Amino acid sequence: MARVSQEHLDARRRQILDGAARCFARDGFHGTSMQDVLKEVGLSAGAVYRYFSGKEDLIAAIAGEAVGSLRRAFERASQVTPPPAPDVLIGRVVRTLFDGDADGARGLDSRAFAGLIVQVWSESLRSERLAATLAEAYRGLSAAWSELVWAYRESGLLAADVPDAHVARTLIATAQGFIAQLAMFGDAGPEVLENGLRGLMSMDLQKIS
Template sequence: MARVSQAHLDARRRQILDGAARCFARKGFHGTSMQDVLHEVGLSAGAVYRYFSGKDDLIAAIAGEAVGSVRQAFEEAARVSPPPTPDVLIGRVTRTLFSGESRGMDRRAYAGLIVQVWSETLRSERLAATLGEAYAGLRLAWAELVEVYREAGILAAGVPSDHVARTLIATAQGFIVQLAMFGDAAPEVLENGLRGLMSMDLQKIS
């Protein structure tokens, strides 16, 4: 029997994950059955179960990828030297995350899938651990970036770096939720809003 190449195995796994993600985006995690996934990907049960033990395993894999996509988008945007200001940085993150179609879904459907992943952590300790680890790493990476802002003299020393990092992450999360719920969120809106807030003259308020 001819040996199956790693490229073929990877492509088949990708086919299954993408098909499952489309099902989950349409019907939700709990509204989707394994039969729905099998029909979507056009494979036998044996072919699918070779890669994933069941629906929870598929959900965990998709959750890991969704979190990884968000983290990668942040890291790629922050890798520019000198680092861009927060408004530009958040804009780059959201454009990278939602550029083109992902897994055959439009950007609103993909945003909805990410939100489903987040909500599923309230039920699954496995997902909560996966996302918690990724979130901790993201906070650390962004706290380091905030220190770069501080060293450049463009950020005051009084606010803890982790607080700024968590606020930036929350801004991106809020954009994803708006996109999933209403479909009208755009990176330009986020950039302009942040730019407006950054331009406030606090001396006139105090």
């Protein structure tokens, strides 16, 4: 019997994940059955269950990929020296959704992928497994961006006496908010976020009493 190559196994797993992601993006986690996934990917139940024990396992795998992609985008954006301004950094992160660089985004447009991420956030309130995945990713994001804020402070760009973790959390929240807006309304690209941040950063605070 011919031995199946690892490349073939990886490609088959990718095929299943991509098909499941399309189903979940289209009909939601709870509106999608395993039969829907089987039909989408054109494989038998045995072929799919060889890789995933069921829908919960598929959701966890897709969630891990989606969150991991954003985490890596944050980390890449924060490792530039010297660090660019926040509008540029946040823009680089959200462009991951539009450039197709994110794992799990294959075959999905930016709005559909953003919607999948929002579903993951919502599902984490019910699933301890997903909650743990998100918590680990968030710790990584916070650490990476706290280092970035420290670099801002060391270079003299950040004068306010605010804890680095608080600034990092606000930067992350900005990206999260944009992803939620993109999922719900789909009417804006990353340049809107970049321009908006640039506008806020241009405020003359001395004129505010």
